[in-house]
Amino acid sequence: MRSDRGPSAPLGLKIAAACGLLFLHLPILLIFVYAFTTEEKSFVWPPPGLTTQWFAVTWNRPDVWEALSLSVRVAAISTAIALVLGTLCAAAVSQTRFFGRETISLLVILPIALPGIITGIALRSAFSLADIPFSFWTIVLGHATFCVVVVYNNAVARFRRTSGSMIEASMDLGADGFQTFRHVVLPNIATALLAGGMLAFALSFDEVIVTTFTAGQQQTVPIWMLEELIRPRQRPVTNVVAMVVVLVTLLPILLAYYLTRDGDQIAGSGK
Amino acid sequence: MTSAVSFQKVSRHFGSVRAVDAVDLDIAPGEFFAMLGPSGSGKTTCLRLIAGFEQPTAGSISIFGERAEGVPPYRRNVNTVFQDYALFPHLNVLDNVAYGLMVKGIGKLARQKAAEEALSLVRLPGYGARRPGQLSGGQRQRVALARALVNQPKVLLLDEPLGALDLKLRENMQDELKSLQKALGITFVFVTHDQGEALSMADRVAVFNDGKIMQIGTPEDIYQRPKTRFVADFVGSSNVLPPDFVQRYSGQHRWGSLRPESIRVGRGAKGDGVAARLVSTNYLGATTRLALDADGLRLHAIVPAGTAMPEEGEAVVLTFNREHLHLMDEPT
């Protein structure tokens, strides 16, 4: 996939690529710029003046902290659940043969292929059918559905590369199931799990649709931002938070990319 | 004396595939036992049954007198050298070799010392710090061997261990394995599809076909006195002679086998013997292999290099000693 080997691309193509990249990334840059604007009611271009006061304002707003803390807790717990379930599922699907194996692997991946709105509505009606009140845990459950997929996809790819005879060799040398998992399986899938976990965290952190259907009165960061845009007061605060969100989600994705670069691609990063 | 490994009517079926079918087998302690057969004949499945990775669908297996049913692989005093070596890529060579001792809870110093010794045994001293990925195929094979031997197993299972090596290395390793086995006195069960390897290394050979054992015996037994057409053909490509042909020379209406090196090829169309025509010659270095056509029956003869050769297509007369004609049990 590298282009530095072949002949250089024609000029027209280069310009087209540059335009494409600008189109994708200019709006993000704009968001950053507006975090420094002095105009707080509406976004005007060019910004009438530049200031860093919004960082202090954001820091002192309790609703920002609440949303941030909720998002971090939801992401952390969904990721933890996904790591356990995703790994177990990947191990079962790639290490053993059983009736309905293909179906199960399809069913596991389905939540990420389904539009979020379907997952959201399905969960919402399930919760109300079962009389489960909306809470922190209903959000976690909603997020876990797609977090599991990300971990599963990464783990399955790595399991496929880990030869089955390595596990048998370990057993043959006297290691029981637990020792084999600890000394052979885990070291071999560790980076894949780390990558999957970070992607899951990033996905959960900026998820809107499923959250809207599964949250009660609580606001995660993205939901808080949506609400905030409607209010014409201290608008740049939203942009400051947006910058934080970009950092919190981009860094793990980049790290995950580097961890799995020589080997399997990051599966499911396109949600 | 209790057998090292004993199979009583052992079968392992996968659905309709009879990978191993009613196999009876007794391997003596300290024996070098080879399982020989074409690919898909059930050799690997037999090894996996001994190692504990497969359970028999019928019959019973005992290892040194103890019933093996239900004993998981990690509690069997048996170790395997896997066909693809299955070294752990995340561990260096020393930790690979010490793995079995590590999971048994043996202290770091003691197990590293034992691992060093095992590496010397397979002539790889000082390779401990390398990664498996940095080794050649032959070296990996030795590491796999050391990793198994360090546990002092009672039985060592080897699944086509030399299959991936080139000819020269292969011959060296054959000698080394053989002398290692003599020195350690461990029972070796050695799987191969190479008849030369089985015959040259083993004390006894079991010839497999379609999940069944066709014949068990010493290499000489198998080579000189094959019981069935399959064994005669597979082990060193004997000439298989149909009953009508055999009757003319032995008076008995039975299938026979005749080793290619037992056939003498004389020039000329007349003489006391089998009239044939030379189809082709195949130069093999020390010997030459001749394909012959005796009135529709395809025969092979091997003659020492340097013998005066007839031309291809020329009429020849084949002679052999009557005692070299071996009669088989194959039903006619």
Ligand SMILES: Nc1ncnc2c1ncn2[C@@H]1O[C@H](COP(=O)(O)OP(=O)(O)O)[C@@H](O)[C@H]1O
């Ligand atoms: N796990 C399995 N599931 C289904 N069939 C199998 C399995 N393992 C082996 N077989 C079949 O059993 C037969 C014997 O295989 P194997 O023991 O590997 O032969 P060999 O080692 O002599 O080449 C083959 O036909 C193979 O396809």
Ligand SMILES: [Mg+2]
């Ligand atoms: Mg095999």
